Amino acid sequence: MNAETDALLKRIEALEAELDKAKLGQAAADGGDTLAYLQEMKGRFTAIADTAPVLIWLSGPDKRCYFFNKGWLNFTGRTMQEELGDGWAEGVHPDDFDRCLAIYISHFDARKEFSMDYRLRRHDGEYRWISDKGVPRYTATGVFVGYVGGCMDIHDQIMFSEQLEKKVEERTQRLRHSEQFLQSVLNTAGNSIASYEAIRNEAGKIMDFRIAYTNEDTFSKIGRDGGSIVGRTCREVYPGIFRNGVFEKLVKCIETGRPDNYQIDVRLEGELHWFDASIERLGDSVTVTARNISEELKSDLKLKDLNRQLAIQNSIFKHSEENANIGSYAWNVATNELECSDNLYRLIGHQPQEFTPSFEQFLSFLHPDDRHQAIRDGIRAYETRVIVQNTYRVITKSGEVKHFRLSGNFIREGENHLMIGALQDVTKDIELNDTLHKKNMELRRNNEELASFSYVASHDLQEPLRKIRAFSSRIMEKESQHFSDNTRDYFARIIAASARMQKLIEALLSYSGTSGINFKFVETDLNGIVDEVKSDLEELITEKQAVVEVQQLPVLPVIPVQFHQLMQNLIGNGIKYSSPDRRPEVCVTYAFTQDEPGQGPFCRISVTDNGIGFDQRYENRIFDLFQRLHGKNEYEGTGIGLAICKKIAQNHHGYIIAEGSPGIGSVFHVFIPATTQH
Structure with missing residues (x-):
């Protein structure tokens, strides 16, 4: 039996003696029996014993056992009713039974501690060596009330010891x-x-x-x-x-x-x-x-490895509360007695057992603004026997403010109730939530500013432009014969600049419109969308005498309005940015491909043209806002069209890439996830 088990048994003895002493006065006043009060502590003892890493049993003055913890029942695979009284003896190996019984009876009669090793049948039928230590229990007035015992599985140690002794004997x-x-x-x-x-x-x-x-x-x-x-x-x-x-x-x-x-x-x-x-x-x-x-x-290497693993497991068990930033507690609502784990002291900046814990002491550590809420929660928990899970601020010994989340459960102990639970330090979680909240508020403000900008762009900015264009055009129509050549040139430039400005505002509104999050995906025949695009571009196709060839396209889940805009931009660019020495040709094809191992299939839609092309080193730059590789007098455009295409591809959980050669043409590949292939 190791020191940890001894400490646990001593803790149980001390706990029982302390509670018995606290109730002794009431027992004398009520004429009650001390043993009856000890029975009231069964609930609390069970809660502690079931979490202990040992097998615990409890017997009365009649030598018969009346309690076994969860560890014992899990080990034997039997129920509490099967083990009560002398039922536990059925699991003792027949060769060990008489010896164990003699030790138990002799020490029991003498009221002495005892330790013995014997084989106990495990739930899988295997007999395992265990080390059993029994300690007599007395009330605060010295009345003998039975024994408490703790057992450890030492089967592996005994087997190894026997093998080691055999090897030592051989070498000697x-x-x-x-x-x-x-x-x-x-x-x-x-x-x-x-x-x-x-x-x-x-x-x-x-x-x-x-x-x-x-x-x-x-x-x-x-x-x-x-x-x-x-x-x-x-x-x-x-x-x-x-x-x-x-x-x-x-x-x-x-x-x-x-x-x-x-x-x-x-x-x-x-x-x-x-x-x-x-x-x-x-x-x-x-x-x-x-x-x-x-x-x-x-074998020695294996033993060293086993010892290393055992040391790690013991360390994890010992410091599990520290690793989880948790401190446990047990509060007797009737007596107001409070027990705390060592790590709970550490969490609030104190050394273990530095002060006597109590509910009032706990309230003194709380932030003044949280004390009333904690009192209300405590009263409610006392009345309803249901823990109010809440988070409170605690001021540590060094003055640091931490956030603790309270949780636990009530257990009944005779006429009394115990609240057993834990306090977890959630300061980092609170700080992260605050940071996230601030980021969300900042994002909301940015969205509101963007919405405000869109409103200004769609109303306040366009209205003056329309008036500038309208009045300039009227002046040119009615008064141009009285103007000098320079004046007419100036007015023509004003009208052209106003038109470009209005197109730029409309393009910005179109780009901001692709940033929504509530667009609905619909299973759509892409051939219908491309036919609509060709119809919209009919005037430009006729003007440029362009040829647009489209492969039979699949049915995919897309956002119809945005996909129409995507195809119109790509096909329109292939026609608009054409070479002056040849007829524009645009070809639309598709293929299903696996983009990366482990990812689902993608549909790659490719738009190929024989236009002016671009230098491949600008492949990423052309998708940025307001980026133009040509002067505004060479080709029309706002520098936003391809940025809109990139945004639409992202809205479809995909992406777009481009390949180009100056003077030869361009290919734009749009990759969109395809859950089904049609």
Whole structure:
């Protein structure tokens, strides 16, 4: 049982003693029984126990259990009714039952703490080792009321401990004397043993070793030709020992007579293995015993990884409230007692347990403007037993203002009620919402300014222009014969400039009209729209003697009015910006394409012309407002038409690109999502 479980049991004992002490006076006055008041605390105990990371049980003075927390029931897969009384004993392994019962009864009668390990059947039928600790419980007046116990699943630790003890026991079996050591090795499967005779030069210096014996296990596999290695030299069979320091260890063992150890990695049949080798001297020879420890090393690595994961999980559990910026609380409405988690203290700038928490203390931290609302919410919650979820401003110890969202639930504890819940720091969310609100207000003002501009452009600006054009035209009609050539030229320029200004205002109104968000998409036959465009451009087509060819187009969900404007701009530009030395030709085609992996199909509508074209380096610039690549005296236009096309494509959740060559022509590709292909 770990320290965390001990702390939890002590907390439960302290909680019960404190509540019993608070109600003792009332119990004496009412003539009630202390045990009856302890029963009233069942609701609160259940709320705490069900969130604990251990299996908790509760028994009365009669040794029979009358409560199990959610963790116990989830572990056994049984209901509370099945476990009550002695029902829980059905899950204890038969081999452990008598021992556990004896410990439980003896300590229970002596009113002593106890700890015992036994196997308990899990919900899937597997028996798992658990560690169970029981602590006697007393009222504030010293009356014994039973035991509270907590259990932890230690099955994996016991299994690992048994394996580890087994391995330790195996390693301690090595004998110091060479004959006993050799016999032990020969009787141990999986070990390899070899004897090497020293080869000396004329001066008596050891130059190499000859293999005198091997059990033909691991050592024989290292032989280069796969045959027996007895009689061959180490330089021939194991040249690596002259580079990794093993040769020096063999020589030192013969010269000093002291045994030695080393670890070495060897590649066998393409796989790397680790060996723990021991060296002992036998006359002018050495005996080398090697044991494959590859699996042990792998197990150690797995254990380290498991320990690392366990440490991470413990850290997450311990600091989950900190990570979520949450502090939990439990408020007894009847006694006004308030318990808070450590992180709740931290959230308001205090150290854990720095002050005694209470509802009044909490109100003192609230912003003065929020206190009355919190009191009203508290009264309403008290009367209705329903938490009023709300957000309050709290002034921390350092003077910082934070926003906290209150949430929780009421639970019944006898005649009393407890409010258990959490406070979450939502300061960043509030700040982000405020920023978003300001941005929305700014956007609304911009939209209102745009609407105002549209009104001014459509009424106040056009009316003076119409009068300028009208009066200038009348003057030219009636008085031009009295004007000089310069005066007539000036009036002609005034009329032309006014006409251009009116066209520019109309184009701006058209562009702003494509920015709406309430346009309706309709399944539309695009051939009908193109026919209407050709009809609208009939006068221009006849004037330019243009040829407009249209491939049979599909049915797509579009905004009909805007798509008509899009096609009219593109086809009209192909005719208007034509080369003077050839007849204008415009071709409209389409194809379905997959724009990007994972995206739906697009319909690519292409409008190709043989007009004046443009330099490809201006492909993005031509879609900007008021951008013209030609002088106003060369070709008519306001520089807004293609910007409108770009806006319409975006309104259709698509986009437009252009390809051009000066003097050859242009191609405009409009990509529109196609949910269905017709």
